[in-house]
Amino acid sequence: MSDDPSDKRSLIVQNANVRVTVTYTRRTLLAGAAAATAVATVGTLSTAPIARAADPNSAQDMTDFVKLSAVLTGIMEGRLAPAADPIDIKRDYFKLVSEKRPAEFDKLLNIVRDNRNAPQAIIDNVQSDPDSKFLARSIVLMWYLGAWYDPDDLKMLAEPPPSPPEVSHRVISAKAYTQGWVWRVAQTHPMGSSDMQFGYWQRKPNPERPDFIGGA
Amino acid sequence: MADECKRYDVAIVGSGVAGALIAKYLAARGKKVVILEAGAKIPPNINDYMQRFFTSTFKVPESPYTPALFSPEDSTLLSKLVDPATVNAGRPTVLSLSPDKWKDPKKSYLVQGQKDGDQPFTSTYERVAGGTCTHWLGTSLRFCVNDFKMKSSFGQFVDWPIGYSDLDRWYGQAERELGVAADVRDQAGLGIPYAAGYAYPMPRISPSLVDAGVADALAKFTEAERAGLGMDDPKKPIRVISTPAARNSQPYGGRRACAGNTNCIPICPIQAKYDPTITLNEALDSGNVEFLDRAVASEVVVGPNGRVSQINYIRYQKDFKEPGQTTATGCVSATVYVIAANSIETPRLLLMSKIGDREGAVANSSGLVGKNLMDHPYYVVWALMPQDRPIYPYRGPLSTSGIEDLRDGKFRCERGAFRVDIGNEGWNFVVGGFGGDPNITTRDFVNGMNASGLNSKEISGLDRDNAALFGPQLAQTLNNLISRQIRLGFLVEQAPDTSNSVTLSDPSITDGLGLRRPQISYRISDYTRKGIVQSRKMSNLIFAKMGAKQFTKVLPDDPTRFEGDVDGEKVMLNFMGAGHLMGTHRMGSNAKDSVVDSFQRSWDHKNLFLVGSGTFPTTGTANPTLTIAALSLRTADRILREDLK
Numbered sequence: 111m112s113d114d115p116s117d118k119r120s121l122i123v124q125n126a127n128v129r130v131t132v133t134y135t136r137r138t139l140l141a142g143a144a145a146a147t148a149v150a151t152v153g154t155l156s157t158a159p160i161a162r163a164a165d166p167n168s169a170q171d172m173t174d175f176v177k178l179s180a181v182l183t184g185i186m187e188g189r190l191a192p193a194a195d196p197i198d199i200k201r202d203y204f205k206l207v208s209e210k211r212p213a214e215f216d217k218l219l220n221i222v223r224d225n226r227n228a229p230q231a232i233i234d235n236v237q238s239d240p241d242s243k244f245l246a247r248s249i250v251l252m253w254y255l256g257a258w259y260d261p262d263d264l265k266m267l268a269e270p271p272p273s274p275p276e277v278s279h280r281v282i283s284a285k286a287y288t289q290g291w292v293w294r295v296a297q298t299h300p301m302g303s304s305d306m307q308f309g310y311w312q313r314k315p316n317p318e319r320p321d322f323i324g325g326a
Numbered sequence: 327m328a329d330e331c332k333r334y335d336v337a338i339v340g341s342g343v344a345g346a347l348i349a350k351y352l353a354a355r356g357k358k359v360v361i362l363e364a365g366a367k368i369p370p371n372i373n374d375y376m377q378r379f380f381t382s383t384f385k386v387p388e389s390p391y392t393p394a395l396f397s398p399e400d401s402t403l404l405s406k407l408v409d410p411a412t413v414n415a416g417r418p419t420v421l422s423l424s425p426d427k428w429k430d431p432k433k434s435y436l437v438q439g440q441k442d443g444d445q446p447f448t449s450t451y452e453r454v455a456g457g458t459c460t461h462w463l464g465t466s467l468r469f470c471v472n473d474f475k476m477k478s479s480f481g482q483f484v485d486w487p488i489g490y491s492d493l494d495r496w497y498g499q500a501e502r503e504l505g506v507a508a509d510v511r512d513q514a515g516l517g518i519p520y521a522a523g524y525a526y527p528m529p530r531i532s533p534s535l536v537d538a539g540v541a542d543a544l545a546k547f548t549e550a551e552r553a554g555l556g557m558d559d560p561k562k563p564i565r566v567i568s569t570p571a572a573r574n575s576q577p578y579g580g581r582r583a584c585a586g587n588t589n590c591i592p593i594c595p596i597q598a599k600y601d602p603t604i605t606l607n608e609a610l611d612s613g614n615v616e617f618l619d620r621a622v623a624s625e626v627v628v629g630p631n632g633r634v635s636q637i638n639y640i641r642y643q644k645d646f647k648e649p650g651q652t653t654a655t656g657c658v659s660a661t662v663y664v665i666a667a668n669s670i671e672t673p674r675l676l677l678m679s680k681i682g683d684r685e686g687a688v689a690n691s692s693g694l695v696g697k698n699l700m701d702h703p704y705y706v707v708w709a710l711m712p713q714d715r716p717i718y719p720y721r722g723p724l725s726t727s728g729i730e731d732l733r734d735g736k737f738r739c740e741r742g743a744f745r746v747d748i749g750n751e752g753w754n755f756v757v758g759g760f761g762g763d764p765n766i767t768t769r770d771f772v773n774g775m776n777a778s779g780l781n782s783k784e785i786s787g788l789d790r791d792n793a794a795l796f797g798p799q800l801a802q803t804l805n806n807l808i809s810r811q812i813r814l815g816f817l818v819e820q821a822p823d824t825s826n827s828v829t830l831s832d833p834s835i836t837d838g839l840g841l842r843r844p845q846i847s848y849r850i851s852d853y854t855r856k857g858i859v860q861s862r863k864m865s866n867l868i869f870a871k872m873g874a875k876q877f878t879k880v881l882p883d884d885p886t887r888f889e890g891d892v893d894g895e896k897v898m899l900n901f902m903g904a905g906h907l908m909g910t911h912r913m914g915s916n917a918k919d920s921v922v923d924s925f926q927r928s929w930d931h932k933n934l935f936l937v938g939s940g941t942f943p944t945t946g947t948a949n950p951t952l953t954i955a956a957l958s959l960r961t962a963d964r965i966l967r968e969d970l971k
Contacts, residue, residue, distance in 0.1 A: 184801035233796045250772050250796065254804075255765055257383075264773050268794070278402035284380035292764045295801050296808040298720040301754070302379060302589035308575065309532040311586050311722025311750065323801040 164215050166204040174222045175204050181222075181229045181325050182236070182246050183253045185291055189322040190253065199289045203252050206282060207245070211261065214245045229325055240265070251279075254295070256286030295320060330657065331636045334360045334616070335970055337660035339623040339637065339675065342457020343951055344937045344958040345666035346605040347503060351962035353614035357970055360616045360658050361606075362639050364415040364671070365454035366392045367619035368603045375593055385762060387461040387592045387905070388419045391454050393645035395419050410435040414642040414653075414838035415622050418450040420903075425883040436670070437831040437845040439885075446885050447848040449701050449903030451668050455619065456603040458668060458905065461592040463724055464571040464599045465747070465949040466506045468497050468518050470734045473946030480738040482853070483822050484943045487915040487924040493956050494521060500955035501570075504600045505578045507531050508570030515565070516730050528575045530568040531584065534750045535718045536812060537727040539711070541566040543871035544729070555864055556737035566748065569728045572600035572951075579604065586722040588751055599723075621656070622839060626663070626679040626688050626934070634663045634934045640839050647838030662933050662969045666958075669699065669907035669940035673828045674844045676911070676936075686830075689911070689928040689936060694921050696828040700909040700945050702817035703850050703901035705744075705858045707865040708756045709812050709874035710785070716809035719752030720764070726750060732864070733947045742819035742857025745947040746864070752811035753778070753877075764808050771795050771803055779877045780807050812874060816861035817904050820945050821853040828910050850901065858899050859890040866892065906950050908939040925964045926957060933969065937961055 165171050172191075179200070180187040191200045207215050218236065225231040236246045244261035251259045263277035281287050288303040297315040299305065335357040338345045349359045369375065375390035382389040383402045389395070393413050400406040404424070409432050410416040421427075422434040428446040429439035438446055451458040472479045474486040498521065501508075507528035510520050533541075544564045553560035573590070574583045584598040597604070609615045621639045629635035636659040642651065665672045673696035681687040689695060711717045729746035737743070758766030758777045767778040774794030776782060782791045786803060795803060826849065830842040837843055850858075869876050880887050880898040890899045914920020917929035926941050928934040937958055939950040 182796045184796070184798035229797065236796070246796065247772050247794070250800070251769065254768050254772070257765075259769070259773075267769075267775060268773050276403050276405055278383055278404075280402050281381045281383060284377050287380045291801075292768050292804065292808075293720070295804050296720055296752075296764055297718060297805070298588070299586075301385070301720065301751070302376065302587055302593070302595050304585045304587040306586055308583040308585060311534045311718075311726070312532045312538075314535065315718060315721075320801065320805055323798050323805070325797050 163212055164204070164208045164219055166201050166208065171219065172200065172204060174219045176200055177226065178218055178222045178232065179203075179249060179253055181232045182250050183291060184323055184325045185253070186322050186324045190291075197285070197289060199286060202282065202286065203249070206252070206258065207249060210258070211245050214241045214261070217242055218246060218249075252282065252286070254290055254292040255279075256283070256288070256290040257281045294322070331659040332360070334358045334658060334660040336360070336662045336664060336965065337362070337637055337658045338664040338666055340364075340457060340666035340668065340671070341455050341602065341606055341617070342666060342668065342938070343459045343602040343605070344954050345457070345664065346602040346609060347500075347955055347958040348664055348666065348937065348962040348965070349615050350605050350609035350612070351959060352966060352970070353609050353612040355966055356614065357966070358614055359609070360618065360660070362621045362623050362637065362658070363455050363617065363619050364622045364667070365452070365620065366645075367617060368455040368606060372593065372595070372597070376595055379593055384421055385592070386420050388417065388450060388452065390593045391452050391460060393417070395421060407433050408646070409433075410843065411836060412647045412838055414645060414647055415453045415620070416837050416843070417453045420448070420450055423448055425885055428885060431831070431835050431843070435837075435843060437835055437843055438848070440845065441847050443849060444847050445849045447699065447701065447846045447903070448886065448901070449905045449907055451670065451905070451907060453671070455606060455617075456601050459600075459602045459951060462601070462905070462951060463590050463949070464573045465725070466501065466504060466508070466570045466572045466952040467730075467745075467948035468513065468570075469493075469946045469948050469953055470516055470518060472734050472738070473944065473948070476738065476944045480736075482738065484914065484919070486943050487913055487920075490519065492924070493953070493960070494519070496956035496960045497952065498524060499959050500952055502527050503605065503959070504572035504952070504955060505574060505581070506570050506572050506952070507575040509568060512567040513570065515567070516733065526570065528578055531571055531573060531575050531723060531726050533566070533568060534722045534726045534748075536750050537566050537748055539717045539812070539872060540727075540729070540748050540814070540868060543868045546871040547867065551867055555732060555860065555867075556735050557731065558735045562731070564729060564731045566727045566729055569725060569747070570952075571723070571726075573723055574598045584723055588720055588722060588724060590724045622841070623665075623667070623675050624655075624678060624839075624841060626665070626675060627657075628679075628681050628688055628931060632931060634931050635659060637663060640841075642839060653839065662935065662965050664935045664937055664961075664965075666937045668938055669910045670828050670844045670846075672936055672938065672940050673910045674830065677828075677830050678841065689921055689930050689934060691930050692918060692921055694824070694912060694919075696910050697824040697826075698822040698909040698912055698943075699826040699828055699846065699848060699907070700820040700822060700942070702904040702906045702945060702947065702949075703820055703854055703858065704904040705816040705818060705861045705899065705901055706756055707814050707816075707862070707869070707876065707878040708753050709869045709872070709876045709878070710780070710807070711810035711812060712873045713787070713806075715873070717812055718809055719750055719811050719813075720754070720808070722750045724749065724751050737860075738819070740853075740856065741860060742821070742854045743947050744816045744818045744857050744861050747815045747817065749813035749815060751813065752808060753813060756813055763811070764804070767808060768804060771800055779879065785875075812872070814865055814868065816858070816865070817906075817947055817949070818854055818857040818861060818901070819947050821851040822909055822912070822944060823851055855888060855890065855899075858901060859892055862890065862892045862897055862899060904949070906939065906945070908942045908945050908950055911936045911940040912943045913941040914943060926961045927964075935961055935965065
């Protein structure tokens with residue numbers, strides 16, 4: 111559980127943006143309690159238990175998403191989302207996940223909020239629940255490949271039923287493809303999108319090993 | 327009818343490298359040219375192509391181009407491949423080559439596998455401005471001297487009616503047109519006689535780290551091993567040499583130098599690699615070329631004097647047939663007609679045409695139109711370099727160097743020769759069906775699967791099979807494994823065989839315009855299989871010298887699979903397509919044994935030229951484009967001097 115007071119504050123301030131969730135975790139109950147406090151304070155109508163929807167315009171939510179992404183992908187936070195980030199692919203990804211799987215996404219963000227300074231605890235919590243686990247894998251593949259793999263499809267691929275239906279994936283956008291991290295992990299560039307110059311291929315990459323691996 | 331047709335000096339069917347070069351050559355000399363292109367015209371820029379490539383789930387050679395490969399509702403599921411009956415000017419795609427699709431005319435544009443024993447013809451082509459060289463690799467090798475005389479040198483097949491010396495100057499001109507980067511000193515070692523003082527337009531392309539790794543391995547071959555591979559002089563080393571490529575090593579032709587986008591196939595994003603739209607634009611800039619897009623030639627009409635009198639075509643508006651669609655028919659007439667529609671569409675057009683009521687009679691007194699379809703059956707092997715010895719694939723052009731020393735030798739009396747292309751793109755197209763790496767390996771380690779073959783304890787060094795990873799361990803594992811991938815490809819000489827053929831489909835199987843589709847019957851001969859066996863033998867040696875672990879796999883339902891004896895061991899082998907369609911209207915020295923003469927002129931109709939690699943009597947091992955270009959320029963010069971003087 112997070113001790114960060116700013117976390118609770120952001121929940122209370124943003125509690126008008128509510129979404130009912132049927133998933134009862136320690137974190138959502140806390141969110142419900144926080145929202146109930148806000149109801150008492152501000153006097154607006156609400157229901158409990160509730161949690162707010164993840165909001166890409168919330169700096170805190172975005173920070174949590176980047177933290178989550180860094181922990182899951184193994185890519186340093188500052189490299190996934192540089193301080194000055196004109197490409198801002200994180201926003202596209204945040205919006206996509208929050209549209210595709212709002213409830214599970216909230217759950218993942220709540221895991222981060224509860225374990226900010228404990229990357230392994232984040233991973234352990236994500237792994238402990240199939241819904242979280244497969245959405246987390248979708249998120250990792252999104253960062254690595256710029257493509258959306260539906261968590262249900264990943265589950266089917268990992269645990270194939272006797273006659274699995276055809277599953278596939280969709281490239282999210284040209285921007286997403288060209289921002290795929292697998293290329294940098296492989297110490298190259300996306301195929302079809304090199305920013306290097308003639309002859310680079312006869313020299314080893316510099317640095318010889320990636321300098322951005324480290325997660326959160 | 328002919329009186330109603332618009333008249334030109336030259337009418338060309340097809341705007342690929344052959345059609346474009348002939349159009350440019352003749353238009354530059356004031357001749358009026360019309361080009362009928364079955365597909366879309368040159369786009370204003372390549373942005374749409376790039377967007378389509380970037381966002382394609384299946385980044386196959388055909389993915390950037392039109393018509394779309396999928397029905398509009400879903401481009402992510404192979405089951406949604408478009409039915410070729412609904413496409414006005416269809417084309418084959420590698421996506422329809424899977425075991426469940428290649429024989430199904432609702433999935434495969436080419437009607438295949440109708441006869442017992444047929445194997446799939448695995449090469450594809452484009453029908454769009456620029457033709458198939460919109461998605462080519464750029465390899466621009468000259469043929470070896472012996473490639474033109476297989477009969478007299480090795481007692482195999484037939485000789486060409488021309489030899490290397492007839493093409494030498496045209497090779498040089500083609501190299502300037504396409505902009506080829508190479509070093510004569512590398513190539514001359516193959517016994518290719520260059521004119522004294524000849525220099526390629528650009529210095530060679532720099533070799534990759536993968537090339538260097540393979541060169542190190544070859545240096546470790548023993549004399550006995552070289553003899554075992556069939557080297558005529560096993561004392562000589564087998565070398566890795568820079569591959570001549572129509573790819574800029576410095577600015578050339580107003581285009582910039584290659585930036586190593588590793589995407590030559592399907593598309594170079596900066597046009598540092600030549601494609602025929604460059605020539606086509608130059609032709610159009612002359613003001614002497616009229617270009618009709620979405621105009622499918624449907625009939626070559628022969629007049630009573632035996633000369634071609636007109637070509638009829640059908641124009642359509644949209645790529646996909648719509649209910650009640652309106653098409654228009656038209657015709658062109660010209661002094662000279664050139665069919666440059668590739669080795670499948672050219673015979674298809676001829677076979678659709680009639681003389682009187684005799685279908686398939688045009689240019690076909692020899693009976694050889696559509697016969698002897700060939701490719702360079704492409705045997706692909708892949709392996710993983712040892713731990714801590716990354717070779718850094720996915721960098722540079724898709725291929726920068728090759729092994730050429732086994733393109734020629736006495737062994738050609740017995741088996742197919744081959745050249746080796748060294749892949750710089752790791753396992754990009756060899757694992758996981760059409761998903762391609764690094765996607766497949768990434769998915770394996772994120773989702774606990776093993777389609778790549780890499781996700782086992784002994785390979786990954788992890789504590790379990792089918793590991794699903796998060797965090798730094800994921801990134802490190804992927805870095806470690808992907809940076810060690812290596813792929814080699816062997817382009818094997820194919821024997822001409824009249825039973826390998828292009829015919830017309832049953833009338834019930836048509837394209838969106840109602841035209842019968844190409845039907846293919848194809849298999850590879852023992853001569854070619856032996857070349858593949860020898861390829862496997864060589865790859866085993868190379869990987870062993872590198873300390874690399876082989877991962878080459880042939881799927882149990884692969885329709886190209888066959889068993890071969892490699893050094894006493896039974897090994898399952900297979901082949902892919904090289905995209906080198908050859909041989910269906912071969913040239914020769916007489917009208918009985920061939921369809922065209924050495925100038926690619928029809929023996930039957932003096933004002934008809936059938937150009938492209940369909941005229942190749944034998945395949946050699948060099949990628950065909952440079953020879954297509956050289957022959958095209960020679961033909962254009964002949965047309966100018968003899969037919970349009």
